[in-house]
Amino acid sequence: MTLAIDPISTSSASLRGAPSDIPKLTPQNSDRLALGLLVIQPSPFCNINCDYCYLPNRTDTRRMDFEVLETIMDKVWDSGLVQSPFSLLWHAGEPLAVPISWYEKAFEIINRNPQAKDYVIHSVQTNGTLLTDKWCDFLKEHEVEVGLSVDGPQAIHDHHRKTRKGEGTFDKTMRGLETLKRNEVPFGVITVISDVSIDHPDEIYDFYRENGITGIGFNIEEVEGANETSSLGKEGGHERVYSFLKRFYERNKADGFPLNVREFQNAERNILEPGWCSDPSGNYYNQEADPFGMVNVDCFGNFSSFSPELLGQPTEKYGSFNFGNLISGSLFDATVNEAFQKVLTDIEAGNRKCAETCEFYDYCGGASPSNKYYENGSFDSTETHQCISTVQMPMQIVLEDMESDLELHDRISPILEQAHPAEDGRSL
Numbered sequence: 001m002t003l004a005i006d007p008i009s010t011s012s013a014s015l016r017g018a019p020s021d022i023p024k025l026t027p028q029n030s031d032r033l034a035l036g037l038l039v040i041q042p043s044p045f046c047n048i049n050c051d052y053c054y055l056p057n058r059t060d061t062r063r064m065d066f067e068v069l070e071t072i073m074d075k076v077w078d079s080g081l082v083q084s085p086f087s088l089l090w091h092a093g094e095p096l097a098v099p100i101s102w103y104e105k106a107f108e109i110i111n112r113n114p115q116a117k118d119y120v121i122h123s124v125q126t127n128g129t130l131l132t133d134k135w136c137d138f139l140k141e142h143e144v145e146v147g148l149s150v151d152g153p154q155a156i157h158d159h160h161r162k163t164r165k166g167e168g169t170f171d172k173t174m175r176g177l178e179t180l181k182r183n184e185v186p187f188g189v190i191t192v193i194s195d196v197s198i199d200h201p202d203e204i205y206d207f208y209r210e211n212g213i214t215g216i217g218f219n220i221e222e223v224e225g226a227n228e229t230s231s232l233g234k235e236g237g238h239e240r241v242y243s244f245l246k247r248f249y250e251r252n253k254a255d256g257f258p259l260n261v262r263e264f265q266n267a268e269r270n271i272l273e274p275g276w277c278s279d280p281s282g283n284y285y286n287q288e289a290d291p292f293g294m295v296n297v298d299c300f301g302n303f304s305s306f307s308p309e310l311l312g313q314p315t316e317k318y319g320s321f322n323f324g325n326l327i328s329g330s331l332f333d334a335t336v337n338e339a340f341q342k343v344l345t346d347i348e349a350g351n352r353k354c355a356e357t358c359e360f361y362d363y364c365g366g367a368s369p370s371n372k373y374y375e376n377g378s379f380d381s382t383e384t385h386q387c388i389s390t391v392q393m394p395m396q397i398v399l400e401d402m403e404s405d406l407e408l409h410d411r412i413s414p415i416l417e418q419a420h421p422a423e424d425g426r427s428l
């Protein structure tokens, strides 16, 4: 997933029960649910054309009507799902391809509800090519959290991140990055690690340091949506991914950890602060697998839940991942949608299998449903390349580091062995 917001937190207590223990979700038994992330697509359009992008309809320039936005927000407030502050992420196309004037009106509509100032945390995931000083003024004024997509030095970035004419976007992205810095707008970056970057952790590390980038999330190129193959190959290139992550961690450690890397920070937190992401029953809370934990709405009011990457994707197995339309209905109409119930049942079945078979379940909660679907063909499945590279490997690297620092080898080795037993007895 390519979001600025960390989606890794996610799993409900009910998942550990037998299938028959789980009551069918209805509006009446939904009081345990809470919204954590609302993704709104102001337009499907993107001004560039990265070759690994999962979004369909990226040439569609239509834009959300204000009446649609007003209705979406009314339905969200009325749903009872807002129980604590949630992230509102403008995404799913290039959000800055829609003019500032549109957002001025959109924010005014959202802020009409007095709860907005306490509950809505705005964020945006952008390719940075359209950033200007005026945009920075707007982002600062509304305290919008910014995620910038940049893949590293020019030769690496330009390999996949191109315009429709096939030209690299590095110069424009870096101009955007400098604009953010000049205007003192805080930002983090998302970097897709693909075949051209996987063997170059040093170059990427140096690039971040030289450009004042301190907050990073890695997306190891995924098979998802419109991106039907990964340049890392069907097998996921696990050894290369592990070497990349390990080397990056070592460089960061040698410099005193100046960079905050999402995957390592999550691993560290899971180890040092057990329960930091637990639900009231003490089980790891997986927002991405929880119905309505994430709600994703396109510019026409169609919505999905679970992984944002599912929005608007057609499938043979489940039909459409659009579970309803907020103009004509409510969020809870999804509970009478056959596809929604089928997806939910399969996600929960997959997570129970994860709970039964994987040592990482208590720190993962079953990870990303969309990756399970696109890699394994069903939500009712377990391990994916995505969970290996973003959950298991970072955890393993951090544990190994703690082991050597604290000389805890005897205590930690069994966990590592269970996670990745190697034929010759070494862990991966």
Ligand code: SF4
Binding pocket: 354, 355, 358, 359, 360, 361, 362, 364, 365, 366, 367, 368, 382, 383, 384, 387, 388, 391, 392
């Ligand atoms: S198999 Fe993957 S998704 Fe399932 S619990 Fe383990 S790490 Fe998480």
